[in-house]
Structures are given as C-alpha cells and as structure tokens.
Amino acid sequence: MIEFEYWQLLFFPLFFVLGWAAARIDIRHLVRESRALPRSYFQGLNFLLNEQPDRAIEAFVDAVRVDPQTVELHFALGSLFRRRGETERAIRMHQTLIEREDLPQDLKLQAMSELGQDFLKAGLLDRAEEIFEKLRESSIAEEAKRYLLEIYQQEKDWAKAIAIAAELPDVATLKDVAEYYCELAAAEQMRSRPEQARQHLQTALEKNRKCVRASLLTGDIDLQQERYADAIASWQRIEQQDPIYLALVAPRLLDAFRKMDRRSEGLQLLRGYLDRYPSLDLLDVVFELVLESDGPEAAYDLVRDELKRNPTLLGLERLIQARLLTAPPETRVDLDLAKGIVQTYTRRLARYRCDNCGFKARQFYWRCPACGGWETYSPKRTEEFELTP
Structure with a gap:
C-alpha cells in the first residue's frame, strides 16, 4: 500500500495556480490575435454560418485587402x-x-x-x-x-x-493499369496495327487475368482477321472472368457463329448462357437466333418463358414485339398501342448505371465519364440491375 505524506497536499494549490496562469496566457494570446484580424474577417465567418457564400467571399476579399x-x-x-x-x-x-x-x-x-x-x-x-x-x-x-x-x-x-x-501502387490498381493497356490496344486497332494491339492486350491480361475488356478486344481482332473459332474462344473466356459481361459479347458471338454457318451450335451456347446468367441483351440475341432457326412461335415462347422467370417492363416490350410477329391483322393495332405505351416507360430504363457515382448513360462505358472510375458500369440495364436480389 502506498503511504501518503501530508506535505504532498501543498502541490494541489500549486498545480491550480499554474493551470490558471496558463489559461490566462492562452486567453490573452487569443484576444491579441483576434484584435489583429480585420473586422471583415468575422463578417465573412458570420455570412458562412448563415449560408450566404457570396457575401462571405466578398467579406474575405476585403479582409485580404486590409491585411x-x-x-x-x-x-x-x-x-x-x-x-x-x-x-x-x-x-x-x-x-x-x-x-x-x-x-x-x-x-x-x-x-x-x-x-x-x-x-x-x-x-x-x-x-x-x-x-x-x-x-x-x-x-x-x-x-x-x-x-x-x-x-x-x-x-x-x-x-x-x-x-x-x-x-502509385496504392492509387492506380492493377485493374486500372490493365485498362490503360486496353486503351493502347484500342488505339492500335484504329491504326490497323493488330499485332501491336495483341501485345498490349496480352500485357493487360498479365496485369489482371480477369480483365474482361482484354478478352473482348482480342476476340474483335480475331473476328477482323476471320479467325472465327479463335474469336469465339476469346469471348468464351469471359465466363470465367466475370459472366455478367457475357451480355456485351452475345451479339459478337452471334455474328461469328453465323459467319461459320454454325447457328445451331451458337444457339445452344447462348441459350445455356441465358439460363445461367439471365440478361435482356442475351435474350435479344437468343430471340433473334430462335426466330431464324425455329420461327416466330418458338421465339414468342422463349420470350414468354423468360418474362415469367424475370418479369421486367423491358422484357414485356420484347414479348409484345414477339407477339406482333404471329398476331392476326385485326389485333395488331391493339398490340402496337400497348407497345407504344410500354416504350414510353422503357426508354428511361434501358440505361447503364455507374456503381460508383450513379451516373446513367444509354451506352456502356469502361470508364465512367462522370467520376472517372474504371469498370464501374454494370453491363446490365438499369431495371434488371435494380431487380437483381
């Protein structure tokens, strides 16, 4: 047990006096500083507190002129x-x-x-x-x-x-750097220099093996060079990278299978994607293939079944379009009217949205034009994105 000496009580008033003196010194210092500041400085603070930024700025400008x-x-x-x-x-x-x-x-x-x-x-x-x-x-x-x-x-x-x-490894991630290489590749493609573009895309995949854009652009180069099987293989790789982006390559896959005259194989692949990763863009492509191969009734059944599974206004618009292909002439007027009404609502829904800042656009961007974030856009449309659990 610690022993207490009575003489130690003398320290308490001493500490009190020292604290009081220090406080007085600080107060005097603050008073001297505040008196040295121009009156317009305090007016500016008052305007800021009263949410009058224009008058606050003018008051601060006056303060700067004075001092x-x-x-x-x-x-x-x-x-x-x-x-x-x-x-x-x-x-x-x-x-x-x-x-x-x-x-x-x-x-x-x-x-x-x-x-x-x-x-x-x-x-x-x-x-x-x-x-x-x-x-x-x-x-x-x-x-x-x-x-x-x-x-x-x-x-x-x-x-x-x-x-x-x-x-700046803490600022620019490997995902960002891979996108820089994809930008270089896209520029080389514009200059009709596919091999240089391939090199940049290979580096992009080395930086980020899940870089969907690198696989997509590699497939585009293969398609331009009529290497259709290689293009399809590049686009199929996206399923392992991030399957949500398959909606972006579905029209490309359709084009490649058509050029190879392998529609049935393409239909089987794309229907599998639609079952596993439902998307309106995938539905559009599969609908087109089914319409070509099996006719309008089969295409209508496809859209109807998909709408039951994923009910959306955008899907309803596709259903009405499909019904118009098989409807008798006397009912087409009513269907056209219904389609027009639905379209007035779907025009504002068929957009992409940045996950980072919420900016919406009619086209897909790899880099958000509002906040500058890379790969912040979901390849799903606004409505189906919001309905995703």
Whole structure:
C-alpha cells in the first residue's frame, strides 16, 4: 500500500495556480490575435454560418485587402473560387501567393499545388502538367503524381499514365493499369496495327487475368482477321472472368457463329448462357437466333418463358414485339398501342448505371465519364440491375 505524506497536499494549490496562469496566457494570446484580424474577417465567418457564400467571399476579399499577410485566408478564398468555377480569380489568388518573397517554402509548394489544381479545373491541362512536374521531386511529390495521373488520363496519354501508375501502387490498381493497356490496344486497332494491339492486350491480361475488356478486344481482332473459332474462344473466356459481361459479347458471338454457318451450335451456347446468367441483351440475341432457326412461335415462347422467370417492363416490350410477329391483322393495332405505351416507360430504363457515382448513360462505358472510375458500369440495364436480389 502506498503511504501518503501530508506535505504532498501543498502541490494541489500549486498545480491550480499554474493551470490558471496558463489559461490566462492562452486567453490573452487569443484576444491579441483576434484584435489583429480585420473586422471583415468575422463578417465573412458570420455570412458562412448563415449560408450566404457570396457575401462571405466578398467579406474575405476585403479582409485580404486590409491585411495581405493572412496567408491561410488566401488559400481558403482560392479554394472557394475554384469550387464555384471562378477559376480565373482562384488563379490570381494563388499566383499572388507564389510571387511573395517572404512566403515560407512549404507554403509556396502548397500554393503551387493549388495553382495546378486551378489550371486542371479550368481545363488548362498543359499548364497544370507543367506545375505538377515541377513538384514531382518536392515534399508533396505523391500528391503531384496523383494529379499527373489524372491529367494523363484526361489527355489519353496512356504510356505516361502507365509509367506514373507504377509509382502509385496504392492509387492506380492493377485493374486500372490493365485498362490503360486496353486503351493502347484500342488505339492500335484504329491504326490497323493488330499485332501491336495483341501485345498490349496480352500485357493487360498479365496485369489482371480477369480483365474482361482484354478478352473482348482480342476476340474483335480475331473476328477482323476471320479467325472465327479463335474469336469465339476469346469471348468464351469471359465466363470465367466475370459472366455478367457475357451480355456485351452475345451479339459478337452471334455474328461469328453465323459467319461459320454454325447457328445451331451458337444457339445452344447462348441459350445455356441465358439460363445461367439471365440478361435482356442475351435474350435479344437468343430471340433473334430462335426466330431464324425455329420461327416466330418458338421465339414468342422463349420470350414468354423468360418474362415469367424475370418479369421486367423491358422484357414485356420484347414479348409484345414477339407477339406482333404471329398476331392476326385485326389485333395488331391493339398490340402496337400497348407497345407504344410500354416504350414510353422503357426508354428511361434501358440505361447503364455507374456503381460508383450513379451516373446513367444509354451506352456502356469502361470508364465512367462522370467520376472517372474504371469498370464501374454494370453491363446490365438499369431495371434488371435494380431487380437483381
């Protein structure tokens, strides 16, 4: 047991006095600092608290004019201008900071980074790139590299994006890097250089063996070179990578089987996919093949059975289309009317949606045009995506 001495009680009032003195010193320091700030600074804070950003900005601008030494206020104003889209004012604000000779080095680097972000926001990619290149060897090098990666993606300079991604393993995943190689391959295809494109696609698969896009593009090259069996094999590989993307290659598979005059084999494969991985796009392709091979009644039965299994408005529209092929003339007018009514609702449903930001588009994107995420779009349409359990 610890023994207690009475003389130790003397420490309690001493500690109290020291704490009171320290608090007084802090309060006096805060009071001196607050008196040194311009009155417009507090007006700006008041406007911000009352959700009046326009008046707050004007008050802060007045505060900067009264006391140009308020560096943090310069940074705050510049960020506000940039977020509001007033990039010219943001650029002037940060350039003024950079030109100050008395600005410490760390704050000057911060001002340069803010200026680079201003140029990036304004779409002046070359000027933004120039600034962040200067910052690559500074104490904020990683931040600069992240912005450079964003710039290279916007400029579609995939070779530079690949190079800098190697320095940012926590930012650019192997999935992203594989997509960069797919972009290079797509560019080589446009230039009619299939072998160079193949090399990029092979590298993409080495980076990410589940890169669906690499398999899809490899099949496209095989199809162009009339190597139909190889194309089908490339597209079939997608089932092991991510079967949800089979909906994207179903029309390609149909085209290849037709060119080989092997419709029955293609129908068997695609019907199997439809049973295991139901999709409206797969249904469309299988419907077309069944219509060719077995006639309109069989095609109607196919759509009806699929609608029972997966009830959707988009599926109902397909059913009405199928019924129109076999309906007698006296009922076609009513079916056309029903089809028109359903179509008014399905037009807004037949879209793809980004899982990351929710942006919807009529066409499928490998990279979301809104948030810039790679492979964030589900290849399913909005309605069937929402109904998936």
